Amino acid sequence: MTDPKGTSMRAVVVTDFDTEPRLTDLPIPEPGPGEVLVRLAAAGVNPFDWKVVEGIMRGSVHHSFPLVLGSDGAGTVERVGEDVVLEPGDRVFGQFMDVERGRGSYAEYAIAKAAKLARLRADLDFELAAALPTAGAAAHDFVEATGVGPGQTLLVNGASGGVGQAAVQLAVGQGVRVIATVDPDTAGYLRELGAAETVDFTEAPTADQVREAHPDGIDAIVDLISTPGEIEPIAALLKRNGVIVSSNGAVDPEVLATRGLRGANVYANAQPATLASLADSVAHGQLRVRIDYQVPLEEAADALARSKQGKARGKTVLSIS
Ligand SMILES: NC(=O)c1ccc[n+]([C@@H]2O[C@H](COP(=O)([O-])OP(=O)(O)OC[C@H]3O[C@@H](n4cnc5c(N)ncnc54)[C@H](OP(=O)(O)O)[C@@H]3O)[C@@H](O)[C@H]2O)c1
Structure with a gap:
């Protein structure tokens, strides 16, 4: 759990390329201008997450270590930086990965650019929303x-x-x-x-x-x-x-x-309008999202290893809170 003073959080990180992901404590980051701190309820797993550990972007983008893994996430806005329309308490989902700053969604809290997040409809749960973005x-x-x-x-x-x-x-x-x-x-x-x-x-x-x-x-x-x-x-x-x-x-x-x-x-661009439209399709029964594997954040390393082995028959989701 987060420490009682609320200054640290659990996160799944790697300390270098090709190293084992591990659960650790990190300071809860502060959102800057245009950014949002989200208390995550669920994170979605994608093949890209383990490809990042293998260095798919090595050489083309700077990576900060320890690097919190994970792109996709859903949760509740905790704090916002300047110039952000979202408010604490809003339910949101989207992409959180920022390797240059070592940020990702396999954590209790994560920062995203407000412009990358979509508001989450009240009738959709966080796990489904976390499975959607990428x-x-x-x-x-x-x-x-x-x-x-x-x-x-x-x-x-x-x-x-x-x-x-x-x-x-x-x-x-x-x-x-x-x-x-x-x-x-x-x-x-x-x-x-x-x-x-x-x-x-x-x-x-x-x-x-x-x-x-x-x-x-x-x-x-x-x-x-x-x-x-x-x-x-x-x-x-x-x-x-x-x-x-x-x-x-x-x-x-x-x-x-x-x-x-x-x-x-084509390299996907998860625009908030696209995310909102996907969520509407799920809510209206036009898009089914099959979560075939759901485990707690502590088991992120296993979930990534499983994704790498193949045999995905739907999405993998990490439950966080
Ligand atoms: N460009 C982008 O922006 C972008 C965005 C998202 C994903 N991607 C990439 O797109 C790929 C798919 O992503 P995903 O999230 O759907 O992965 P996934 O959930 O792991 O699904 C891949 C599926 O393909 C099946 N498969 C493996 N070999 C196959 C073959 N020869 N013929 C037909 N099916 C085969 C796998 O089954 P078995 O394991 O049983 O073989 C598995 O069911 C990944 O490489 C990912 O990195 C790119």
Whole structure:
């Protein structure tokens, strides 16, 4: 628990790249101008969190250690800095990661820029809200970047995980015909979410199965799996002028253009308006968020190790208070 004087908090930190996350006590930070101190109730786990520990941004951005891990969080505003419209007691959610200042959401308290937080509807709980920011905003931005519309066919490669499940539902909601990659355990669930077709990626290569079912090609792809150098068999499924969006920087738009295809590497931007709209969709039953693993903050290191091993069938959430 936080100390009785209220000056320190528990947080999950790493002291360097490639070190083990551990629970420690840190001073509760003070919000500066435009910033908000949030008493977190829950934090969402994303693959990006362990990729940060592995150094995905090493060399491109300064990291301050000890570095509090975690991007996504939801909780109650505790204190605000100058020029902030939010007030103590407001329920909020959003992204908290700021590696340059060693800040993150796996903690009892975290600072965020007020401009990065959305107010949380009263009818949504903190755990669901903490599961939304990165995966929901990514799904939103990726589907939007494809530009697919009603009646067109979209393959979501990686549909069984957190981003994929949301992307399937957001596309289906726009009248898109979705092909979802699944394993045997998630096939039924992805159908429930509206996927018109499922492809079991554990059976045979996804590209081979989609090619067999769609010899004339498909309109669009959201690829959450391929890394640079791996995208070709998936991109080759597209019709002429088809579009592929990669979450992992795997697309070379210029190479695709020479073949009459379009492509983009998209990095999600969790704008408060997007977050609020995602929360509305959850509240209205249009977007289901499956939390498949929920543990206390103390077990963050295990939760990260589990995320890294794969087999995600929804979101992982850390309960904080
Ligand atoms: N660019 C951005 O802004 C952005 C934002 C969010 C996420 N991302 C990235 O997008 C990726 C997905 O994120 P996430 O949060 O959805 O991850 P996740 O929850 O871990 O889900 C990944 C899913 O993909 C499945 N999978 C693994 N190999 C597959 C294959 N060959 N074919 C089809 N499915 C396969 C996994 O199942 P198994 O483990 O059983 O194989 C798992 O269900 C991650 O690399 C993440 O870092 C990027």
